[in-house]
Amino acid sequence: MSKTAMSESSAAQSEAGRAGPADSRLACLRELEKKVLWLSSWMIHNANHLRENRDGVKVGGHQASSASLVTLMTALYFDVLEPHDRVAVKPHASPVFHAIQYLLGQQSQDNLERFRSFGGAQSYPSRTKDVDDVDFSTGSVGLGVAMTSFASLAQDYVRLKGWAPKDLPEGRMVALVGDAELDEGNIYEALFEGWKHDLRNVWWIIDYNRQSLDAVVTDRLFGRIDKMFTNFGWRVVTIKYGKRLRAAFGRPGGQALRQWIDDCPNSLYSALVFKGGAAWRRQLEADIGAVPGVAALLEAHDDEALAALMTNLGGHDLETVLEAFHAVPDEIPTCFIAYTIKGLGLPFAGHKDNHAGLMNLEQMAEFKRRNRIPDGAEWDRFAGLDLPAQTLQGFLEGVPFAARSPRRYEAARVPVPADFPAPRAETLSTQDGFGRIMTELARDGGALAERIVTASPDVTVSTNLGGWVNRRGIFDRHPRADVFKEQKVVSAQRWGMSPEGQHIELGIAENNLFILLGALGLSHALFGVRLLPVGTLYDPFILRGLDALNYACYQDARFMVVATPSGITLGPEGGAHQSISTPLIGMAQDGLASFEPAFVDELSAIMAWAFDYMQRGGVRTAGAGSETNWLRDAAGGAVYLRLSTRPVTQPERALSPALERDIITGGYWLREPAPDAELAIVYSGAVAPEAMAAYRDILDDVPGAGLLAVTSADRLNAGWHAAKQARRAGDPSARAAVERLLGPLAPDAGLVTVIDGHPAALSWLGGVRGQLVQALGVEHFGQSGDLADLYRHYRIDADALLDACAAACLARARRRG
């Protein structure tokens, strides 16, 4: 199974040292283990074979992957875990999780029967969609695993600040990891970062079934995993053999058997598991039959007993698993490599193609018979078990993990002060403005500033967070001096580290940034402490961490992403640092309200609103109602700000409350159009000066033209879709902000839109009232250059806008015939 000589579990080796669980406890756990395997298999079977299939689309579910984790999850949830522990479950073991919660009384039979159907138990555990207390959503493999590391960091952050509720002890952050998940690069990024932050209280339990989706994993992998974790300061506990196998190793011929197992290639082992007792016997007789004692050892087992012996791997042996878990004495991060068999107990155990394998009707009938489940008792919690229902129910009621319910916390909202910073200067970039706002917040203190925690993947200074960090310091579990300061080396950055620090400095891994924002952004629910996470990165590198960003949003984490610089406007730096598609990502990403302000007063209004929005937890009301309701403003969410390093002349104005509202809603007329105007220029973000220049020029020819500032294409667009839906649903009065905004224009007025990003971010505006659009933007990878050259090359300069205005007028005239 592995050519590397491996230690057994240290716990298992010192079996005598630690008293095992009482026999009666173990007996209950064994019964529940059987029930969990039954329920998880039946849930999937029911969904695939017994429910009406109206569309011919495969329902799916993973019986083999689930079976692989049954013992480990039984031990954890019914014995080892405490309510303050948090778990990321391997996505395709979702049925095991739901079955366990069902036995604990936290999941309904109805939801199990509707596994993978609308509103039923989710195919992959989901914090937001499941009702049974999922700690971390999973689905995109690797991300849930890393999430536990960053959740531990978040836990340390709030506890070291003394903010954790008194009655909430420190928990372990546990990931149940498929072995093939270890192929995902983000795991290593997280390992590295965890080491830097002196990670603790994390368990990664690897379901080492040596199978992925397509294949059996390479034999050489094992030693690598072991070494890698120890390199990063983790304890590695290998749970390889079950009790029965260990007993056999002690008998004559046993050492040869052990050696044979250790030398056996993964593929052969899997194939023999699938083929069963007779095949094991033939192979062992051929390979080691001549070794003294082996023949007798084999003879002492009939085929069934031999198959049971050879599949008695550590990860399927409750006692061994419990001993290993309970033997962990401290908070050192621990990786358990638990040997398992994919599909153990099911007819396709060990078969390399079993990932999506489902028992057919006959196989299920046989499985049901073996489990002694009477017809009609398939969902019964205790049917077919040997212990009385009352005993098992009593046991379940005493399960430590279930002692506290719900395990989700509320945290009071931190008010946003009315005098939120609004820096003023004749010329400023939005990035500079952001830095100044953060520095002012850091200086002025107050409750809001106290709960802000910033993070950046090695671009803290270059995204203008330096001022904030100088005042608020870097978070570290241990105070560490700023050596440069001590050595009196002059530097603009003062980077002292301590538990009081409020900035988490990350290495250059955007995946880590977003997973950390996800963890910090769930702190209110996980740890009962409200945090206001702000993460900065370069806009193009959103793509680098995009799945992790999506993952954080999927869990409804609350944070602010500040992405700067963006677009081709970063000028000479150019090349691979330019972002094109991010405005569309901002629009399409659920759970993320996106803004691209042009001026710093807009940015200030947006940030003040965002810090409140991030904390909202109201109910999303579907259907008719106001714009804010359509935008799900009561529910709140995360926020994305696309900023720029371009210095821009700031307007001299004081924002009225109405204008602030419009900026938040997504747009306002910087220059009002005349009634029935035939043309409007619409811009977003850093190209405001070009839009303004073109606007001034066009007034000679089109005196009534308007100039529309779009601060959030995302929210204008969302409001428009929602209003249309509301009208379709029978509310004729529903009207979106963007419809009102465009209202003063002639119905066939031309629109010229411009953004330093993909033009589709604004071109949809033509659809609102059926207007013709000339949409300018960037569609191709960029060049380096100054803005004059670049804007000319990509046709987003004032000349291009004027050309587009002319084309718009022409198109209008043509349309009128």
Ligand SMILES: Cc1ncc(C[n+]2csc(CCOP(=O)(O)OP(=O)(O)O)c2C)c(N)n1
């Ligand atoms: C990011 C991502 N890529 C691909 C998949 C599809 N997928 C689901 S499970 C799986 C293989 C998992 O193997 P392993 O983690 O060893 O779990 P096992 O089924 O063996 O328990 C793959 C490729 C996914 N869920 N997420």
Ligand SMILES: [Mg+2]
């Ligand atoms: Mg696997």
